[in-house]
Amino acid sequence: MNEALPKFSAGERLIIELLAHQGELFGLQMVEHSEGRLKRGTVYVTLGRMQEKGYLESRQEAMPEGAIGLPRRLYRPTGLALRVLAAWQAAESSFAANAEPQGI
Amino acid sequence: MMPGTRLLAFARLWFSPVVVATVFEPLVADWQREWIESPTPKRARVAARGLASFVCAAIVSSPRVLRTAAPATVTNRVVRRIASITLITAVIMTIPMSMQIDNAWSIGLLMLAILPSTMTVVFPFAMVAAVDAIRRHEPLPEHVQRAAVLKLGLVAVVLMVTFGGWVVPGSNQVWRVAMAEAGRQSFPEPGLRELSTFALIADPSRASAPARFTRAGEIRKELNNRAVLAVLPVLLLWLRWLGLERPRNRWYSPVPVTAATIAAYAGFFTLYFSGFIFENQLNLLPGTGLWLPVFGFSTIALIHQWWLRRTEAHA
Numbered sequence A: 001m002n003e004a005l006p007k008f009s010a011g012e013r014l015i016i017e018l019l020a021h022q023g024e025l026f027g028l029q030m031v032e033h034s035e036g037r038l039k040r041g042t043v044y045v046t047l048g049r050m051q052e053k054g055y056l057e058s059r060q061e062a063m064p065e066g067a068i069g070l071p072r073r074l075y076r077p078t079g080l081a082l083r084v085l086a087a088w089q090a091a092e093s094s095f096a097a098n099a100e101p102q103g104i
Numbered sequence B: 001m002m003p004g005t006r007l008l009a010f011a012r013l014w015f016s017p018v019v020v021a022t023v024f025e026p027l028v029a030d031w032q033r034e035w036i037e038s039p040t041p042k043r044a045r046v047a048a049r050g051l052a053s054f055v056c057a058a059i060v061s062s063p064r065v066l067r068t069a070a071p072a073t074v075t076n077r078v079v080r081r082i083a084s085i086t087l088i089t090a091v092i093m094t095i096p097m098s099m100q101i102d103n104a105w106s107i108g109l110l111m112l113a114i115l116p117s118t119m120t121v122v123f124p125f126a127m128v129a130a131v132d133a134i135r136r137h138e139p140l141p142e143h144v145q146r147a148a149v150l151k152l153g154l155v156a157v158v159l160m161v162t163f164g165g166w167v168v169p170g171s172n173q174v175w176r177v178a179m180a181e182a183g184r185q186s187f188p189e190p191g192l193r194e195l196s197t198f199a200l201i202a203d204p205s206r207a208s209a210p211a212r213f214t215r216a217g218e219i220r221k222e223l224n225n226r227a228v229l230a231v232l233p234v235l236l237l238w239l240r241w242l243g244l245e246r247p248r249n250r251w252y253s254p255v256p257v258t259a260a261t262i263a264a265y266a267g268f269f270t271l272y273f274s275g276f277i278f279e280n281q282l283n284l285l286p287g288t289g290l291w292l293p294v295f296g297f298s299t300i301a302l303i304h305q306w307w308l309r310r311t312e313a314h315a
Helices: A010-022 A027-033 A040-053 A079-099 B005-014 B017-037 B040-067 B072-099 B104-135 B142-181 B197-202 B215-244 B257-281 B288-314
Strands: A056-060 A073-077
Touching (some): A027 B017, A040 B040, B005 B017, B005 B142, B142 B197, B197 B215, B257 B288
């Protein structure tokens, strides 16, 4: 295997971190948990793009009988997304450790 | 009606099923749930926030509409039809002018110099046949048809702005100089139609205007004329699209493309010249009357759209 490590945009990374910590979430819940870093108008576009890239899986929520409105969509990260996130976190911590100033 | 229902229907018209399922349906589903769970006084705020996020998502996703490709057969058919209609009609329109000239050299020059002007006049009317070429041959998903018409409209406007603003003034200039050198007319200052749109806006003092009008008024009229011609292709695309939406096998079924094109020519020129009369009679600002065809066609399209919705609702 000689493939480069896939890169996440800031929004993509935040979404995967949120889902890795919180479990399955709806789009609007991600906006609420992100404390203003994800916007309602763009989060669904990012989620759609991440599904196309294979970083997310989704399923429709089960609607109780008599419920109105469209069923919401729940998202969870794929194994690929979690592996890429872990690889980046490892690379960053390794870089941070090596970049620490050495004592005289 | 739940918020977002109509907007979702709108998204289905323009975006692919994948984009609708992955972007717009989750957005509307979350919005509707938030709205249901909110107390009544807060619902207006939730509706407004949801609307803003829908508009934002539609804007961010809009490049996908432009990237929706129509099959090559459709694209080729549209290009062939526009090119043939524009060229044939433009050449026919130059014939009466060429009959007045006695030598072959001048006829050749006339064709070169006048052809761009006549092409600019007839090109917008080729849009009627272009919509038929997109919609009436092979069954395409509606969002693909809409994307093709949208892209055609954008390209047509760019072409009209470029041709009307630069190519036609350039060819008019060539014609004027050639005629002056041949001793057929005096060598006046460049007229309004020989200056590019940029020159008319940035350096209007270069233009000579007929003595009976003010220079500013004439420049205004010329710029309005170019703007009207630039938006005309979009209006004709819209009108023909709506025309083809009518149910078949009724007395009000879509008219054949030739009849629709002739009706478009007749309607445009009737309103265009009526605009001149209104402008003079009512002492309107120069160039205002030229917008009468745009106003007239837009009104017809809006009434048509309202009528189609009403017919669908009754059906």
